[in-house]
Amino acid sequence: MIDFENTEIGFKSKSNSDLRRAEFLFKTLSNPSIVKLGKIFTNAALSIGFPVGWAVKPTVYKHFVGGETIEKCQPVVEVLGQHNVKAILDYSVEGTDDPETIESALEETQRSIDNASRENNIPFAVFKPTAFGDSLMLQKASVDSPLSESDKKEKALFFDRIDRLCKTAFEKKVPVLIDAEDYAFQKHIDHVVEEMMKKYNREETIVFNTLQMYRKDRLDFLKESIAKARTDSYYYGVKFVRGAYMEKERERAERMGYEDPVQPDKESTDRDYNAALKYSVENLDIVTVFNGTHNEYSSEYLTKLMKEHNINKDDKRVWFSQLYGMSDHISFNLAEEGYNVAKYVPYGPVKHVLPYLIRRAEENTSVKGQTGRELKLILQEKKRRRNK
Numbered sequence: 001m002i003d004f005e006n007t008e009i010g011f012k013s014k015s016n017s018d019l020r021r022a023e024f025l026f027k028t029l030s031n032p033s034i035v036k037l038g039k040i041f042t043n044a045a046l047s048i049g050f051p052v053g054w055a056v057k058p059t060v061y062k063h064f065v066g067g068e069t070i071e072k073c074q075p076v077v078e079v080l081g082q083h084n085v086k087a088i089l090d091y092s093v094e095g096t097d098d099p100e101t102i103e104s105a106l107e108e109t110q111r112s113i114d115n116a117s118r119e120n121n122i123p124f125a126v127f128k129p130t131a132f133g134d135s136l137m138l139q140k141a142s143v144d145s146p147l148s149e150s151d152k153k154e155k156a157l158f159f160d161r162i163d164r165l166c167k168t169a170f171e172k173k174v175p176v177l178i179d180a181e182d183y184a185f186q187k188h189i190d191h192v193v194e195e196m197m198k199k200y201n202r203e204e205t206i207v208f209n210t211l212q213m214y215r216k217d218r219l220d221f222l223k224e225s226i227a228k229a230r231t232d233s234y235y236y237g238v239k240f241v242r243g244a245y246m247e248k249e250r251e252r253a254e255r256m257g258y259e260d261p262v263q264p265d266k267e268s269t270d271r272d273y274n275a276a277l278k279y280s281v282e283n284l285d286i287v288t289v290f291n292g293t294h295n296e297y298s299s300e301y302l303t304k305l306m307k308e309h310n311i312n313k314d315d316k317r318v319w320f321s322q323l324y325g326m327s328d329h330i331s332f333n334l335a336e337e338g339y340n341v342a343k344y345v346p347y348g349p350v351k352h353v354l355p356y357l358i359r360r361a362e363e364n365t366s367v368k369g370q371t372g373r374e375l376k377l378i379l380q381e382k383k384r385r386r387n388k
């Protein structure tokens, strides 16, 4: 059994001043009123172009983000690497329909794939597919709505951009994780990702889809996807997450009058999440599993499944991952035991990373017990260091 309470290992990459900053940050984030006000202020400041970097950069940005560019993330990559924790650099710019912004995001993602191919401590590249497609087209294509001529053009452009990225990943032998976001776009994205797997996963697992297990239909989808991969002889790469947009999804389903795609309760999400891990490990001859979670039970459960199936701790078909700035006690203790661990390290200019930071702030306020746990562990480690 892994001792996630071992804060000496969990925080070994953190200096005393890092811990003090983290304590201040998590105390602030535990107050829902402050987070709510912070969100309103940040959104208002952004809409009128008021600079917020001075407030955000030394605090929440420094804690959750690697830096503004790939090069500026290198010190973070190296510190993690010293403790056998790998990094995945995630260019965290949210989707836009502007062709110039799309092209520059594409070039940046190509650079991140290239960088990963040259850096031992970066085992994967990652991107958000919505950064490369027109949102209206993605929505229409996902419900099989008739497409106008311009939608058809956008659909072809989207396919071509995702193909360019996956082709680069294939040529450079860098596995690439394709994130999941809104339910409204996902059906078309799933279709394109499947095409990419058929094209690039014949010899090894290069392309990974993301399954949000808070969706009622994802366990069945997983089983169908693995069956298709088996029939068609390609490898299946899957990143599991519970899902970050629950409130938004529920609200949209109600507003648009369709069935809520999200599970009725947390227990159902947990049940399907863990069942998906089990099913994947049982199909490890063609599956590579990426366990993206801060949930201690799901992390530990995967280690147990590996043991039951005689899978080596460092088998390259099983990965554990947490977000940079969160749940180091899981990442560092797993890495210490010899498991494959990689932190998602977001990067990008302060202004562009703000929506990501707002999500982290909200997650650390609203997810039951989470801030309490981070804070408790930080205080425990400070006390341990004082009494040393």
Ligand SMILES: Cc1cc2nc3c(=O)[nH]c(=O)nc-3n(C[C@H](O)[C@H](O)[C@H](O)COP(=O)(O)OP(=O)(O)OC[C@H]3O[C@@H](n4cnc5c(N)ncnc54)[C@H](O)[C@@H]3O)c2cc1C
Pocket: 178, 179, 180, 181, 210, 212, 214, 241, 242, 243, 244, 245, 246, 262, 263, 264, 265, 266, 267, 269, 291, 292, 293, 294, 295, 321, 322, 323, 344, 363, 367, 370
């Ligand atoms: C490496 C990594 C990559 C990620 N990539 C993505 C991504 O591509 N797309 C994405 O959407 N998210 C992504 N996330 C975020 C993730 O979806 C979760 O929001 C976050 O990790 C919290 O879930 P958890 O498994 O860590 O833990 P927990 O704290 O155990 O679970 C919280 C989650 O449970 C679910 N939940 C909570 N209450 C209920 C309820 N009442 N009913 C149903 N479900 C409920 C929600 O999904 C909630 O976020 C990523 C996270 C990590 C660590």
